[in-house]
Amino acid sequence: MRRVRSGYIACFSLLLLGCSNGPAQRLEDYAERVARVVEQPLAEPASVQLPALPTRQIELPLAQADVGLLEFLRLNECELGYAIGQKNSTLGKVAQPSQRLHMERDFLLLAPKCIEQLGSKRPELTAKLAAANQLKQQQRMRSWWNAWLTAKEWQTFISPAAPALEMTDAEPAHLSLSVQALDYAIAQGQRWQQQDYAYQSSDMEFHQQQLLLGETLGKWLHAQALQTDVLNRVADVLEQRFADKPLCITGQQTNNAKILFNVFQKFYLAQVQPYMSRSDRLGKQLLAQLRDMQALLNQSELQAGVVPAAYKQWLMELEQRQQTFTRASQRHVQAWRKTLTECGFIPTGSNE
Numbered sequence: 001m002r003r004v005r006s007g008y009i010a011c012f013s014l015l016l017l018g019c020s021n022g023p024a025q026r027l028e029d030y031a032e033r034v035a036r037v038v039e040q041p042l043a044e045p046a047s048v049q050l051p052a053l054p055t056r057q058i059e060l061p062l063a064q065a066d067v068g069l070l071e072f073l074r075l076n077e078c079e080l081g082y083a084i085g086q087k088n089s090t091l092g093k094v095a096q097p098s099q100r101l102h103m104e105r106d107f108l109l110l111a112p113k114c115i116e117q118l119g120s121k122r123p124e125l126t127a128k129l130a131a132a133n134q135l136k137q138q139q140r141m142r143s144w145w146n147a148w149l150t151a152k153e154w155q156t157f158i159s160p161a162a163p164a165l166e167m168t169d170a171e172p173a174h175l176s177l178s179v180q181a182l183d184y185a186i187a188q189g190q191r192w193q194q195q196d197y198a199y200q201s202s203d204m205e206f207h208q209q210q211l212l213l214g215e216t217l218g219k220w221l222h223a224q225a226l227q228t229d230v231l232n233r234v235a236d237v238l239e240q241r242f243a244d245k246p247l248c249i250t251g252q253q254t255n256n257a258k259i260l261f262n263v264f265q266k267f268y269l270a271q272v273q274p275y276m277s278r279s280d281r282l283g284k285q286l287l288a289q290l291r292d293m294q295a296l297l298n299q300s301e302l303q304a305g306v307v308p309a310a311y312k313q314w315l316m317e318l319e320q321r322q323q324t325f326t327r328a329s330q331r332h333v334q335a336w337r338k339t340l341t342e343c344g345f346i347p348t349g350s351n352e
Contacts, residue, residue, distance in 0.1 A: 023167040023223060023275065027230040030267045031237075037260045038247065040237035046229045050160035050221045051317045057310035059150045060142040065132040078114035080129075083107055098205055101147035105197045108136055137195065142306070144192050145297050148185050148208075149311070157211035162218025164226055165282070167275045174214030175282055181207035182289040189296040217286055221318070223279045224325050230272075231328040238335035248343035257343040264336060264345075276329065283322050290315050 028045060035042035083106035095103065111133040118126040136143070148154055156162075157178065166172050184207045188199055241247060247257045294315060297307050340346045 023164040024226055026167055026271060027226055027275075030263070030272050031230050031234050033263045033267060034234050034260070035237045037256055037263060038237050038241035039256075040240050040244075042237060043233050045233075046225075048222060048225045050218070050225065051314055052160050053158060053310060053314045055150045055155060058308045060146055060306065060308070062139055062142055062146070063135060065135040078110070078117055080107065080110040080114040083110055097147045097151040098201075098208055101143055101204070102201045104136060104140070104143045105199070108133070108140070108195075108197045111136075140192050140195070140197075141189065141297055144189050145293075147204075148293075151208060153208040153212035156215055157217050159215060159218040160221070162215040162222060165216075165219040165223035165275075165279055167271070171278065174210070174216050175278075177210040178214040178216035179282075179285050179289070181210045182286070182293075186289060186292050186296065189293070193296065193299070216282070220279060220282050220286060221321070223275070224283060224321060227272075227276055227279060228321075228325045228328045231325075231332040235328070235331045235335040238339050242335075242338055242342070246342050247339060251342075251344065253343050253345075257345075261340065261343070261345050264340065268336070280325070280329075283325075287315075287319060287322060290318070 024045075031042055083103060086103055086106075111129060115126055115129050115133065118129070120126070184203070188204065191197070191199070247260065248254055294307050294311065337346060
């Protein structure tokens with residue numbers, strides 16, 4: 001009983017270091033194994049600092065052209081009157097971003113028919129509705145942007161506080177669901193560009209919920225930062241050992257060289273490399289989608305140049321981090337190749 005209790009105490013005390021067996025620990029375990037075999041000091045892990053993108057910095061202002069209460073009361077002959085009533089209600093004024101887009105959709109779909117119905121019977125009201133409809137048409141891409149990027153679901157999706165991407169054999173379901181959600185947002189934006197406003201509210205809300213549940217972009221960024229750090233630190237110890245005293249100085253495979261090759265196969269090839277590939281593939285997909293969302297707002301004929309500076313800077317930083325990860329990966333591979341070739345595990349001239 002004492003031994004079991006001691007084990008629990010040790011596990012609790014070293015939770016972050018050993019018992020959690022999460023991505024950070026498994027990557028660190030790999031780095032420590034390499035450092036022990038090549039007998040080089042391993043630098044301490046760098047602190048993980050991820051970029052944030054506060055809602056207030058990316059929300060686009062919208063000019064107000066809502067039809068007031070008195071006009072609404074005079075629209076009982078139009079279906080649009082109900083939509084305007086929702087917008088002017090207490091709940092409408094505190095609606096979440098997606099609900100606000102639903103109300104914009106209803107107005108844009110119903111306004112033309114109502115304007116036609118009113119015609120010359122109520123010229124003043126007809127003119128006011130036509131002006132409101134024109135303004136909402138002009139702001140349609142701003143409304144679409146705000147509905148996605150100012151939502152709580154989006155902030156959770158990109159949160160710097162998200163844990164690192166899972167290191168599992170099977171691909172986590174949230175990866176494909178998050179990619180599908182962004183595909184939906186982009187396709188919806190493309191339709192809004194063409195003034196095609198019809199969509200099912202439940203479909204949009206389902207996809208936003210997947211962003212919230214997955215936290216996928218935040219998880220990817222966290223995993224990328226951990227990997228970049230570990231890859232550089234492993235390259236450091238391999239390069240330093242080769243510079244000080246190659247592991248196989250005579251060209252013959254030593255016991256340490258065989259142990260190191262075992263670490264390469266069982267830990268790098270079997271665990272770290274598949275994780276890196278999954279993360280890299282996901283990052284490329286997400287970055288492409290984020291660029292597409294920016295382009296949709298930029299390409300709108302009436303909204304050119306309106307993309308918030310904070311979003312552009314944030315996306316640029318994400319792309320730079322991806323480039324830094326790629327360089328670290330290439331350096332890491334070269335360090336391994338030099339060591340394994342020198343020890344005869346890779347034939348001279350091999351490109352593998």
